[in-house]
Amino acid sequence: MDLEVLRSFRAVAEGMTVTEAAAEAGLTQPALSRALRRLEEEVGAELLQRVGRVLRPTPAGRVFKEYADAALDSWDRGRRAVAEVVxxxxxxxxxxxxxxxxxxxxxxxxxxxxxxxxxxxxxxxxxxxxxxxxxxxxxxxxxxxxxxxxxxxxxxxxxxLVEPLWLAVPTGHRLAGRGRVRLAEVAGEPFILLKPGYGLRSVTETLCREAGFAPLVGFEGEEVHTLRGLVAAGLGVSLIPSSPDTAATPDFPIRYLEITDVRGARxxxxxxxxxxxxxxxxxxxxxxxxxxxxxxxxxxx
Incomplete structure (x- = not known):
């Protein structure tokens, strides 16, 4: 069994397209597709199935991926240990x-x-x-x-280090003309948050609680870039790690405001x-x- 095929299988099972995984592995897309089929033959089960335009792991594929992850991680650690000795x-x-x-x-x-x-x-x-x-x-x-x-x-x-957090508001927001605000001033407004489990989500909830309120969840995302985009669209406010002198642009018409009533940092x-x-x-x-x-x-x- 080729370890590089296992890596490609893992990449596809985690959401990468076959074309992207092939490029990463230095293969053509047909060559990787054939290699994945051979892997399924060796394992004795269908590991990936097409859902729409992408491949998703089957139940057998999800089970196999756990062992593939362990095998690849063990191999990588062993290779690193040898490299460091040499x-x-x-x-x-x-x-x-x-x-x-x-x-x-x-x-x-x-x-x-x-x-x-x-x-x-x-x-x-x-x-x-x-x-x-x-x-x-x-x-x-x-x-x-x-x-x-x-x-x-x-x-x-x-x-x-200590990283500053700033209250991001759309340029048309009622507070956008100010440089410093109390976080309590946006209590009741929709917050654009990262999903639960992300550190910035926990920090935001903690700071809002210290300011005397629980944030009203407007939208949830998985990247700060998404938070900025939703704030720029006027869908809410957000606590974002960003330089306060970041200029508003047509794509991101945002103002970053310093917070004064709680420690705006993490x-x-x-x-x-x-x-x-x-x-x-x-x-x-x-x-x-x-x-x-x-x-x-x-x-x-």
Missing amino acids: DPEAGVVSLAFLHTLGTWLVPKLVTGFREAHPHVRFELRQHEENGLVQHLLDATADLVITSGDPGHPLITWRRL DIGLARLAGRTLPPVARSFGEHALRATAGPAAGRD
């Missing part, structure tokens, strides 16, 4: 992080580290808070960058599994992340 400077850092940190913090940290360690590779995973914790518990990530201390007895966490930190000895290259990256985010210069541009 050459610690050419190892792999397995890093998981919040979706919202993939546009600014993670690229900066990875780029800075690779300037000193150009042969190190990264396995990057994006997830919501609960998924990040599970990556550590399953040992599928060496380190995770998350908002706030997970509060898990098996996980240690260190703060990297802690961003680095977590690892307590008691687990990190690979040398992962330990070096963790130390780099702490150094790179120390002091006022570590904030957002």
Whole structure:
């Protein structure tokens, strides 16, 4: 059984199209389709079925994927361990992080580290808070960058920085002409939120509670970019990690307002599994992340 076919199966089972998975694997679409059919023959069951224009895992496919995930993760860990023994400077850092940190913090940290360690590779995973914790518990990530201390007895966490949160309102909103507001001033207005399980959702609910109200859920999304789009469309307000001097554009006519009645910020930190000895290259990256985010210069541009 070809491990790369297993990777392609996993990618398709997680929502990638066969065409996209083939391109990622360096294959043609027909070649990957044939490989997936051979995989089904080896397993002895249909693993993927067409639903509309995309493939979705069958019940047998969902069961098989759990074992494929375990096999691939075990293989990757073994390969990394050997690589680090042979050459610690050419190892792999397995890093998981919040979706919202993939546009600014993670690229900066990875780029800075690779300037000193150009042969190190990264396995990057994006997830919501609960998924990040599970990556550590399953040992599928060496380190995770998350908002706030997970509060898990098996996980240690260190703060990297404090990220400001701003109240995003449409440019036509009654408060848009102001620079600073109390969060309580939008009590009763619809909030555009990330779905439950995301760190920003929990932070928003906590800050609203501290301001004396529970947010009225207008819409829920899975990406901050979606939140911004819905705010720009005038469908509600949102707490968004963004620079306050971000200019409104025709696509995103938004004003970002400073919050004065509650702490409009969230802690961003680095977590690892307590008691687990990190690979040398992962330990070096963790130390780099702490150094790179120390002091006022570590904030957002």
